[in-house]
Amino acid sequence: xxxxxxxxxxxxxxxxxxxxxxxxxxxxxxxxxxxxxxxxxxxxxxxxxxxxxxxxxxxxxxxxxxxxxxxxxxxxxxxxxxxxxxxxxxxxxxxxxxxxxxxxxxxxxxxxxxxxxxxxxxxxxxxxxxxxxxxxxxxxxxxxxxxxxxxxxxxxxxxxxxxxxxxxxxxxxxxxxxxxxxxxxxxxxxxxxxxxxxxxxxxxxxxxxxxxxxxxxxxxxxxxxxxxxxxxxxxxxxxxx
Amino acid sequence: xxxxxxxxxxxxxxxxxxxxxxxxxxxxxxxxxxxxxxxxxxxxxxxxxxxxxxxxxxxxxxxxxxxxxxxxxxxxxxxxxxxxxxxxxxxxxxxxxxxxxxxxxxxxxxxxxxxxxxxxxxxxxxxxxxxxxxxxxxxxxxxxxxxxxxxxxxxxxxxxxxxxxxxxxxxxxxxxxxxxxxxxxxxxxxxxxxxxxxxxxxxxxxxxxxxxxxxxxxxxxxxxxxxxxxxxxxxxxxxxx
DNA sequence: CGTATATTTGATATCAATCAATACTCGTGG
DNA sequence: CCACGAGTATTGATTGATATCAAATATACG
Numbered sequence: 411x412x413x414x415x416x417x418x419x420x421x422x423x424x425x426x427x428x429x430x431x432x433x434x435x436x437x438x439x440x441x442x443x444x445x446x447x448x449x450x451x452x453x454x455x456x457x458x459x460x461x462x463x464x465x466x467x468x469x470x471x472x473x474x475x476x477x478x479x480x481x482x483x484x485x486x487x488x489x490x491x492x493x494x495x496x497x498x499x500x501x502x503x504x505x506x507x508x509x510x511x512x513x514x515x516x517x518x519x520x521x522x523x524x525x526x527x528x529x530x531x532x533x534x535x536x537x538x539x540x541x542x543x544x545x546x547x548x549x550x551x552x553x554x555x556x557x558x559x560x561x562x563x564x565x566x567x568x569x570x571x572x573x574x575x576x577x578x579x580x581x582x583x584x585x586x587x588x589x590x591x592x593x594x595x596x597x598x599x600x601x602x603x604x605x606x607x608x609x610x611x612x613x614x615x616x617x618x619x620x621x622x623x624x625x626x627x628x629x630x631x632x633x634x635x636x637x638x639x640x641x642x643x644x645x646x647x648x649x650x651x
Numbered sequence: 652x653x654x655x656x657x658x659x660x661x662x663x664x665x666x667x668x669x670x671x672x673x674x675x676x677x678x679x680x681x682x683x684x685x686x687x688x689x690x691x692x693x694x695x696x697x698x699x700x701x702x703x704x705x706x707x708x709x710x711x712x713x714x715x716x717x718x719x720x721x722x723x724x725x726x727x728x729x730x731x732x733x734x735x736x737x738x739x740x741x742x743x744x745x746x747x748x749x750x751x752x753x754x755x756x757x758x759x760x761x762x763x764x765x766x767x768x769x770x771x772x773x774x775x776x777x778x779x780x781x782x783x784x785x786x787x788x789x790x791x792x793x794x795x796x797x798x799x800x801x802x803x804x805x806x807x808x809x810x811x812x813x814x815x816x817x818x819x820x821x822x823x824x825x826x827x828x829x830x831x832x833x834x835x836x837x838x839x840x841x842x843x844x845x846x847x848x849x850x851x852x853x854x855x856x857x858x859x860x861x862x863x864x865x866x867x868x869x870x871x872x873x874x875x876x877x878x879x880x881x882x883x884x885x886x887x888x889x890x891x892x
Numbered sequence: 893c894g895t896a897t898a899t900t901t902g903a904t905a906t907c908a909a910t911c912a913a914t915a916c917t918c919g920t921g922g
Numbered sequence: 923c924c925a926c927g928a929g930t931a932t933t934g935a936t937t938g939a940t941a942t943c944a945a946a947t948a949t950a951c952g
Contacts, residue, residue: 473791475877481791494780501784528769531776538779539735543742545786550714550722552793553837557908588931596794601908603932620917620931636716798940829899839941844900861898861949 432527439519445506452504458495460514464488467510468585471502472593482594484544485586488575491537508585552596555636560595561605562635565615565623581624588620609634673768680760686747693745699736701755705729708751709826712743713834723835725785726827729816732778749826793837796877801836802846803876806856806864822865829861850875 443462445451452462454473469486483502486492492512494501524531547567551560565582573579584591588599595602606623609615614631616624625631684703686692693703695714710727724743727733733753735742765772792801806823814820825832829840836843847864850856855872857865866872 473787475791475795477877479795481794483787483790494784496784502787524773528772531769531772532765535772535776535779538776538783542779542783542786543735543737545783545790546714546724546743548790549724549786549793550716552790553722553834554716554720587929593794598909599931600910600933604908607932636718828897840899841901841942842940844898845940848900 432529435526436523436530439523440513440515443512443514445510445512447506447508447510449510450503450505452492452500452502454501454503455499458493458498458500458517460516461491461493461520462504463513463515464490464492465511465513467506467508467512469504469510470507470586470590470594471504473502480593481596482590483548484541485590485594487571491534507587507590557595557597557601557605558608558634559636560597561591561602561609562631564591564595565625566631566635569625580628581618581622584621584623673770676767677764677771680764681754681756684753684755686751686753688747688749688751690751691744691746693733693741693743695742695744696740699734699739699741699758701757702732702734702761703745704754704756705731705733706752706754708747708749708753710745710751711748711827711831711835712745714743721834722837723831724789725782726831726835728812732775748828748831798836798838798842798846799849799875800877801838802832802843802850803872805832805836806866807872807876810866821869822859822863825862825864 440463442465445467452471464486466488469490469492470482471484471486471492472480472482474480485507486504492504551563555563568584569579569582572582577583586594588602591597592599592602597605606615606617609631610617612630614625614627614634616626618624681704683706686708705727707729710731710733711723712725712727712733713721713723715721726748727745733745792804796804809825810820810823813823818824827835829843832838833840833843838846847856847858850872851858853871855866855868855875857867859865
């Protein structure tokens with residue numbers, strides 16, 4: 411019997427809003443899946459047959475322009491949903507940047523479940539609202555922040571996210587490459603690297619190899635980021651009604 | 652009796668998914684409201700007591716940084732919802748840029764209605780998904796497009812939106828100022844102006860005073876925008892399941 | 893009409909992109 | 923265990939797109 415032991419306790423996800431029967435019903439229509447690092451398992455424009463709920467690992471969600479320019483719209487982790495579609499085709503591409511495990515739902519079956527369990531719909535609405543607010547923060551970052559502010563905001567948001575998931579907020583783990591960070595923040599690899607170096611020189615951070623950052627002066631980092639409200643997750647109702 | 656005669660027929664909104672009884676129930680908890688141009692009726696951080704559904708006019712939704720930098724995250728029109736909150740306070744500010752009429756819902760009452768009419772929840776989920784996809788397109792624009800591409804994309808998206816609302820797609824109406832456009836596209840007033848002038852010089856557009864643009868060469872504009880998929884609105888289920 | 897506001901246009905500055913090496917990391921096999 | 927190599931990151935020099943600063947027009951509104 412498939413329960414949700416793999417859904418991390420603090421993660422804001424579908425499972426923790428359902429009772430045992432409902433979980434069983436949910437489990438009956440989902441299958442576990444695993445992707446190697448580097449696997450692109452959702453391609454923008456392809457038929458959107460499945461919906462995924464990550465249980466471990468990190469995924470980059472991105473859109474490409476015709477000439478290859480890439481904008482990463484988010485890094486997805488355990489608890490996050492993937493597979494938003496527009497007119498039956500995926501609205502973005504998704505690539506595993508670490509090995510990933512997830513639950514796969516087939517759309518027709520999920521459709522039925524939605525009618526059976528309105529709770530799930532509410533939960534999804536809450537998740538969508540959270541994503542929407544994160545998207546708005548990212549628009550502020552991309553439209554109006556300097557490279558320095560972007561990097562500081564990024565580190566803080568990764569740290570907050572780790573804490574929310576019950577992990578230490580420091581040091582910050584960076585499973586993605588500098589290029590991925592650049593594609594997420596609307597910068598280039600070189601600018602990301604230079605900015606890290608600069609913050610290191612000011613003793614605000616310490617680089618732990620290529621995939622870790624130790625925050626040495628949190629106050630300074632918050633100051634640099636331009637202290638917008640730190641992100642938080644609430645019950646769906648908080649956002650809508 | 653309050654019906655939805657003011658909800659524009661082609662607009663993707665709550666009312667057209669409900670039957671007469673449900674509409675009446677909805678009407679019973681909402682009140683009409685009007686705002687003059689220039690009125691800021693939602694302030695980021697203020698207690699989020701109300702939710703608004705626009706019936707006419709245009710509203711800019713924005714976030715401010717501490718030093719006054721502004722990012723407009725969207726222009727809202729008839730059918731759109733306003734009042735997203737985070738922990739009981741509004742997540743953004745909203746200012747009418749033309750005279751605006753809207754329906755106001757008080758949260759506690761709306762909360763009850765949600766439990767009564769799950770349809771509304773599904774409709775809201777669909778709206779949220781559409782907004783999320785628009786937000787992702789905007790991230791691509793802000794993170795990776797040139798000023799020229801941003802202006803072209805903006806004009807096309809306003810045109811599409813007008814068509815979807817049953818209005819002519821050309822000429823494009825621009826109720827907002829150059830400064831608003833700049834704050835939406837992550838540019839400055841001057842760059843917006845220069846880019847309009849440039850496109851006019853290439854006979855791609857024709858400026859009709861300060862608040863109108865005639866698209867003279869649609870193909871060229873699409874080409875400049877970098878032809879991502881044109882936006883479209885679908886049934887909520889299309890996006891989720 | 894005249895005044896305030898919004899827009900356009902011009903000159904210059906600047907931040908980040910680009911182009912170009914160099915250095916580091918990490919996995920692999922000798 | 924170390925050397926190699928491919929990918930990844932850093933650093934440097936220069937360019938370039940857009941911001942900034944500064945007038946000059948145009949538009950809208952009382």
